[in-house]
Amino acid sequence: MRISELSATTGVPIATVKYYIREGMLPRGDAQRANQSDYTHEHVTRLRLIRALADVGQLPLTRIRQILTLIDEPGKIRRTAITEAVDALLPDAPAREDYPLARATLDRLGYAYDPTFTATARLEMAIHAVLDAGMPWDDEIIDAYGPAVFAIADCDIRRLSACPQEQIVPSGILTVAMYEPVIVALRRVAHIHALDHRDD
Amino acid sequence: MRISELSATTGVPIATVKYYIREGMLPRGDAQRANQSDYTHEHVTRLRLIRALADVGQLPLTRIRQILTLIDEPGKIRRTAITEAVDALLPDAPAREDYPLARATLDRLGYAYDPTFTATARLEMAIHAVLDAGMPWDDEIIDAYGPAVFAIADCDIRRLSACPQEQIVPSGILTVAMYEPVIVALRRVAHIHALDHRDD
Numbered sequence: 001m002r003i004s005e006l007s008a009t010t011g012v013p014i015a016t017v018k019y020y021i022r023e024g025m026l027p028r029g030d031a032q033r034a035n036q037s038d039y040t041h042e043h044v045t046r047l048r049l050i051r052a053l054a055d056v057g058q059l060p061l062t063r064i065r066q067i068l069t070l071i072d073e074p075g076k077i078r079r080t081a082i083t084e085a086v087d088a089l090l091p092d093a094p095a096r097e098d099y100p101l102a103r104a105t106l107d108r109l110g111y112a113y114d115p116t117f118t119a120t121a122r123l124e125m126a127i128h129a130v131l132d133a134g135m136p137w138d139d140e141i142i143d144a145y146g147p148a149v150f151a152i153a154d155c156d157i158r159r160l161s162a163c164p165q166e167q168i169v170p171s172g173i174l175t176v177a178m179y180e181p182v183i184v185a186l187r188r189v190a191h192i193h194a195l196d197h198r199d200d
Numbered sequence: 201m202r203i204s205e206l207s208a209t210t211g212v213p214i215a216t217v218k219y220y221i222r223e224g225m226l227p228r229g230d231a232q233r234a235n236q237s238d239y240t241h242e243h244v245t246r247l248r249l250i251r252a253l254a255d256v257g258q259l260p261l262t263r264i265r266q267i268l269t270l271i272d273e274p275g276k277i278r279r280t281a282i283t284e285a286v287d288a289l290l291p292d293a294p295a296r297e298d299y300p301l302a303r304a305t306l307d308r309l310g311y312a313y314d315p316t317f318t319a320t321a322r323l324e325m326a327i328h329a330v331l332d333a334g335m336p337w338d339d340e341i342i343d344a345y346g347p348a349v350f351a352i353a354d355c356d357i358r359r360l361s362a363c364p365q366e367q368i369v370p371s372g373i374l375t376v377a378m379y380e381p382v383i384v385a386l387r388r389v390a391h392i393h394a395l396d397h398r399d400d
Contacts, residue, residue: 083395090388112392123385123389125381129378133251134248145355148349148351149390150394151348152387154344155340155345156394158394183387184322186305186346187349188286189311189320189323190311191353193311193312195283198361
């Protein structure tokens with residue numbers, strides 16, 4: 001397809017497409033003639049990924065570039081690539097030696113505790129903010145949230161495992177980033193549903 | 201307590217405390233002497249709520265003021281107050297007559313569909329973004345996410361119901377806003393846990 005069709009399909013303006021190409025984030029199209037290049041379905045997929053990370057993930061360009069590099073690196077072990085991708089999606093957290101609130105929560109859930117993983121630091125910050133706001137974070141909540149969140153994550157990973165190998169990392173990144181706002185919105189609708197189905 | 205102690209307890213600078221008082225978001229302390237006021241535990245709670253909404257909820261001051269007005273309105277029916285509070289926490293979504301993607305999802309989950317509820321519009325936008333990114337939103341995902349998210353929401357509402365009446369709305373707002381980042385971080389840790397416990 002031509003650049004105009006690529007733009008129409010993805011909703012990304014032509015000038016922005018050209019910018020991504022100049023920045024090396026999107027491969028050039030196959031040169032057909034002097035002033036015309038041919039773009040494929042892979043360009044569509046790549047553009048959608050970039051836009052998803054920018055719009056929904058609210059990620060800055062430097063971080064998107066970092067994620068694209070991860071995707072393009074060949075021969076990465078699957079787990080490492082996904083872990084790094086999940087990490088890259090998160091804003092940097094202050095690095096510390098230990099995250100005691102996250103550790104206690106993960107211990108209770110029977111999860112491995114890895115202080116080098118950015119999500120661990122984010123979990124610590126999030127629980128800290130809960131406590132700072134004077135709200136509780138106790139075993140009753142952990143026991144309710146833990147299995148529920150695991151059911152969501154397990155569904156994500158089960159479906160990812162069914163992807164062709166070369167799709168695993170980009171799909172993994174989109175899975176992590178794109179379903180998050182759905183979960184958040186769904187929880188708010190579910191609050192009202194739960195409220196309407198109680199008798200107190 | 202004095203304003204200096206209120207500031208130390210909550211971590212909010214004295215100048216900011218004074219600003220909130222001038223803006224009518226925080227009640228004045230009881231005047232003790234010409235230059236000294238007395239602040240109570242209620243001031244601490246209120247300040248924590250404002251900071252949580254500003255820092256974690258990333259809400260602008262106008263919206264925080266709107267939420268505080270909801271909280272201060274006496275005699276509100278509980279469901280209405282909580283629904284409006286959940287609504288106020290969400291950024292405005294373009295109002296439409298119908299949200300077909302959200303409607304189909306809520307139908308499948310057996311939830312009431314209310315197009316006037318902001319969370320419904322946000323759900324529509326979030327599912328739309330998923331599809332735009334070329335990712336699926338199908339019955340398998342709905343059937344996995346739905347009950348899991350409901351378990352989380354039900355835990356939230358069950359605990360809220362145990363609050364004293366006058367605490368319901370502020371606690372409800374903090375519950376919606378403060379646990380969201382925990383759920384998001386927990387999902388990312390759970391992804392790695394799920395990945396490590398599969399054999400493919």
